[in-house]
Amino acid sequence: KNEVEQSPQNLTAQEGEFITINCSYSVGISALHWLQQHPGGGIVSLFMLSSGKKKHGRLIATINIQEKHSSLHITASHPRDSAVYICAVDRTSGSRLTFGEGTQLTVNP
Amino acid sequence: DAGITQSPRHKVTETGTPVTLRCHQTENHRYMYWYRQDPGHGLRLIHYSYGVKDTDKGEVSDGYSVSRSKTEDFLLTLESATSSQTSVYFCAISGGRTEAFFGQGTRLTVV
Numbered sequence: 001k002n003e004v005e006q007s008p009q010n011l012t013a014q015e016g017e018f019i020t021i022n023c024s025y026s027v028g029i030s031a032l033h034w035l036q037q038h039p040g041g042g043i044v045s046l047f048m049l050s051s052g053k054k055k056h057g058r059l060i061a062t063i064n065i066q067e068k069h070s071s072l073h074i075t076a077s078h079p080r081d082s083a084v085y086i087c088a089v090d091r092t093s094g095s096r097l098t099f100g101e102g103t104q105l106t107v108n109p
Numbered sequence: 110d111a112g113i114t115q116s117p118r119h120k121v122t123e124t125g126t127p128v129t130l131r132c133h134q135t136e137n138h139r140y141m142y143w144y145r146q147d148p149g150h151g152l153r154l155i156h157y158s159y160g161v162k163d164t165d166k167g168e169v170s171d172g173y174s175v176s177r178s179k180t181e182d183f184l185l186t187l188e189s190a191t192s193s194q195t196s197v198y199f200c201a202i203s204g205g206r207t208e209a210f211f212g213q214g215t216r217l218t219v220v
Contacts, residue, residue, distance in 0.1 A: 033209055043199060043211040086152065088209065096140050096159070097201060097209060101151035 003027050006087050006100035013107050019074040021103045023087030026068065031090040034061050034072050037102070038083045046072070046085075077107045112136050115200050115212035122219055128187040130215050132200030134180075138210075140203045141183040142167075143175065145196040146214075152199065158183055190219040 004025045013019050023032070034046040047054050047061040049070065054061050058077075063070040074081055087100040112135030122128050132141060142157040144167075154167030156175040164175050172194060174186045187194055200212040 035209075035211075042213045043201075045208050045210065048208045088152075090203065090209075096157065096203060097142055098154070099144075099152040 002100070004087055004089055004098050004100040006085075006103050008103060009101065010104045011106070013077050013105070015078055015107055015109050017077050017107075019077050019081075019105065019107075021072045021085050021087075021105070023070045023072070023100055024068060025070075025087075025089050025098075027089065027098070028092040029089040030092050032063055032070050033088040033090065033097075034070075035086040035088060036083050037086060043086070074105075079107045079109050082106050113200065113202050113210050113212050115198075115215050117215060118213065119216045120218070122190050122217070124191060124219055125189050128190050128217065130185045130198055130200075130217070132183045132185070132202075132212055134183075134202045134210075136202060136204075136210070137180060138202040138204045138207070139180075141177065142201040142203075143173075143183065143185045144199045144201065145169065145194075146199060147196050155185065155198075187217075190217075192219050195219045 007022045031048050031050045033048050035043050036046050037043045049063045058075045060073040084102040084104050086102045088097050114133050116131045143155040144152040146152050153169045155173050158164045158177040176184045195218050198215045201209055203209040
């Protein structure tokens, strides 16, 4: 079982839809990161969370430390949001960054 | 943009040759990582460093070695490249409990 699991693996939405991507982890963490990777592109950090909720534009990230779960929400989705979204955890012991396998999001116009 | 650069960005090499990839940062972050990204596998940790001369293995370290003689540089060496090491390699940096930053990636092809 992976220490960081994301769901769904693939997601297709219509422009304007509300999107949720989930991340569950099984290790102790000091922080959780949400990352974005466009096709052929580099990896960009969207959020770093250690508790609660953060919002940036149409993106919202939440984390529940007790339940070891985080969600990334995209409101009013747009085709330019099409990318791979990756959850990564900053472990409290051992190697620091451990990644989920990513969620491929496709938003159709 | 965070100060992290990888070199080279693209490389084609022959099986059996040694290859070194370089990651350079100007952020003075403690942690540096090398990952490889392959279809169907996501990002997998090769090696990481938690300080100068302090390194440890990740989940796919066989066939790779690393060195960190200065805070700003983390080198990844493929001792004898194989076709299975054809991949995209990413370097990342973090300060622990800080935002993580990634290099632009190195596309390595072993023929």
